[in-house]
Amino acid sequence: MKERHMLRALVVTASLLLSSLAVAVEYINIKPLNQVVSAQVGPVEGDVLQVPFISWGGDIAVIHANGNNLSTQANSIVSQQGLKLKLTREDDFAKQVQHYLKGDSPFLRGTIGMLNMAMDVISKDAKTKPIVIYKLTDSAGGDALVVKSGIKTVKDLRGKTVVLQAYGPHVDYLSRILADAGLTFKDINVRWVKDLTGTDNSPMAALYEKDIDAAFVIIPDALALTSGGSVGTGAEDSVKGAKILLSTKTADTVIADVYAVRSDFFKQHRDVVEKFARSLLLGQESMSNVVQQRTADSKAYEQMMRAAAKGLLDSEQALADAEGMYQDARHVGYDGNVKFFKNNAYPRRFAVIVKESQHGLHQVGLLQQQQEVAQARWDYDKLKKGLSQINVAEVPKFDxxxxxxxxxxxxxxxxxxxxxxxxxxxxxxxxxxxxxxxxxxxxxxxxxxxxxxxxxxxxxxxxxxxxxxxxxxxxxxxxxxxxxxxxxxxxxxxxxxxxxxxxxxxxxxxxxxxxxxxxxxxxxxxxxxxxxxxxxxxxxxxxxxxxxxxxxxxxxxxxxxxxxxxxxxxxx
The missing domain is CATH 3.30.1330.60 (OmpA-like domain)
Structure with a gap:
């Protein structure tokens, strides 16, 4: 998967070039991942665990827990759990799956939808069947559906052409809102592009074309297309009449970001996986504390955000972008994981989202058959050791x-x-x-x-x-x-x-x-x-x-x- 976020300056520059050069978008015929990924299943070896992460605000907690570094630092949260990690950014999900099958890493990092897209290939061998171990975030503002004039409700997408990234985070998003509007994938025309942002083969680039009615994009692209989030004037890099119909600021639990682990590794090293999950919990809590105390301890905040900017965006100077990425994700922490995995009445629980996702992927031909996805079923009373932010009261969202x-x-x-x-x-x-x-x-x-x-x-x-x-x-x-x-x-x-x-x-x-x-x-x-x-x-x-x-x-x-x-x- 390409970045859900990148430097705003690069996004604007790329979009300006696109609009001025009018480069034709190359659409692709999407295939199930089992027809794209081919790798022999190998064992996971070595004392240093390779852990993938993606360019998303939720992964700031992973870098922070590792000592604000891609290699585990002494006295870091991860080190204190007795682990050694090598964090590797991999935004191409197909490559992640290849590394996972080969044994380069026992972990997969993506959305529930991305994980489901890989089920046909990673479930062939019992050793690589995934077990979901942790929920990092919900997208709470980072993703948006941008539509052209004439589309006022989701129902108006009937018969329209919608563009989104192949194997990316927005398939579940589209599937859910279609279902709520009484529609299915058969009611719309879907076109797929290779990248998510910053190229001439992205949903943003596609929306400039006359025969495209809507596109799922990251929020910087959405703001550019709609003249700052209002209605596109057609000037600069906007599309005349374009507006944000629905973003994840509104639909704030449609995209769930998770970590999963290979079944064989989980069975052999359950204690290691549990320590990794605890590291993520502690890392999210520590990250939250650093953000809350940034005025009193600006040095710790700047150190964390510079590390995030370097890891996610390849530049320590991209602080504003790292901060934006942090804000666009809702870091669910302990309470959110318990609710997601254990509350059988919660409408957006793990089993429901998996089923919802698989239903949409099956419709669009990216999953051959719906199947169960396992979860770790942690003892959360044991897992919460060392945490202080538990049962935090929810703050009203509206005035x-x-x-x-x-x-x-x-x-x-x-x-x-x-x-x-x-x-x-x-x-x-x-x-x-x-x-x-x-x-x-x-x-x-x-x-x-x-x-x-x-x-x-x-x-x-x-x-x-x-x-x-x-x-x-x-x-x-x-x-x-x-x-x-x-x-x-x-x-x-x-x-x-x-x-x-x-x-x-x-x-x-x-x-x-x-x-x-x-x-x-x-x-x-x-x-x-x-x-x-x-x-x-x-x-x-x-x-x-x-x-x-x-x-x-x-x-x-x-x-x-x-x-x-x-x-x-x-x-x-």
Whole structure:
């Protein structure tokens, strides 16, 4: 895999050259990795373990744990665990797989999706079947889907041509959002390119071509294409009308970065692998402390970031880029690993993401058959030895008062559908006031899943009321005052229903062991102002059938992207 990040200056320079020279992009016919990688399975030998890493912010913790160096330093976290490592950056995943099979390294480093792409080849021999041992990060802002004008929601991708890097980190990303929009890979045209960034064979370069509608890119490329994250003007290196439809700042658990190890090595050296996993935990915690204390101890912070810049970007001077890479990743640490591997109710747990990923890869022909991927099943009480940051309270991501103000403004302007990613509805009976988990468990689970997947989005819960009482009174020539009171009562009732649903969803999730962020939810009471049966003039249309009548009694869930509203979204 090519870098998910690189020097911003190089990205801009490359993109300017691309736009000025108009070099044709070379698309490739992607093949399953078992048709690309051919290597004999060999034993893992030597006292110094070769460990791959990739150009991603999560790998700063790996370099830091090794003593801010690619070779294990004395008194480093890794050294204190009794290990000697040689860190090797390998962004070409196919080459990583070759080294893994040959025995050059017992480890694989990539996303769950990348690991699944290799399953057909690395599972042929029982010795090289992977065991996932650690989750490093979620992408929380580093990756984005950029679309051209005319594409307003994910559903609008139907029939469009989308470009992404072959064997890269974005296949899972595309697969998940298509599924949430009710689409599959059969509904779009996919084109593959060799590189992720910085060349004329990257998704960014492809978006300049007229017949390409959308591209998955790293965030520096996304900002360049969209004139700084707004709408592309066509000037400099932007594409006119291009915008970020969805980034991992919103879809912040779709890309999970992990380490896996060969089965034979795990069986023979379980203690060594466990020490490596503990080194990663300690390294992430130490890295976090260095960042938090950078004002008090700037020397330690600069030393860590210079080492990261050199390791990830080949230049100690690329400090700003290293810092950006750090911020674009959410380092999950101990709590995140326990939730990912052990919480069977967590919607974004290991088994779910593996299955989700394999389903998409099978659709697109990159995986022959879905199969189980093993995990280490650590004793986390034992693994947490030496850690202090455990059971850390989660901080609300949104400013609730500003969320409420934004949603109210959108409601008044009739623009709630702007920024909508997905939506769905549940229906209730006449005069129903309670919404129990027993009746709405499937819907509650869906909301819990969407909230966990799109943690950077606002979820509106919008109540709608039956307009029949109002229509009857209007037919009976009731006064404006009476009709106004009925409308207000309907708004109040629909708001209370929405609030009831919100509270029950949060309680339902809590009982399942999943903590949702209350600040992510906004409740709205539409009353009878937006009936399913439509508006005729200034009033609701009269339902003509019982089905139409019942269709107005509903609660709508809407997932809204609000990344552009910087005052609403609180960066992690």
């Amino acid at each position: 609730e008062s500003k969320v409420a103000a934004l949603v109210t403004q959108k409601q008044q302007q009739g623009s709630l559908d702007q920024g909508e990613l997905f939506s769905f509805e549940v229906f209730f009976k006449p005069n129903q006031k309670t919404f129990s988990a027993e009746l709405y468990e499937d819907a509650f689970k869906k909301v819990m899943d969407l909230a966990s997947t799109y943690g950077g989005a606002i979820i509106t819960i919008e109540g709608h009321s039956d307009p029949m009482n109002y229509l009857r009174k209007r037919k009976a020539n009731a006064s404006r005052m009476v009709l106004g009171r009925i409308k207000q009562a309907a708004r109040n009732l629909s708001l209370s229903r929405a609030q009831e649903v919100r509270d029950n969803i949060i309680d339902f999730s809590k009982n399942k062991g999943v903590s949702l962020d209350p600040s992510q939810f906004a409740v709205i009471g539409h009353g009878i102002s937006a009936p399913k049966t439509g508006v005729c003039g200034a009033d609701p249309c009269v339902p003509k059938t019982e089905k139409q009548w019942r269709s107005n009694m509903r609660v709508q869930f809407r997932i809204l992207q609000v990344e552009a509203e910087s005052s609403v979204f609180r960066p992690l």
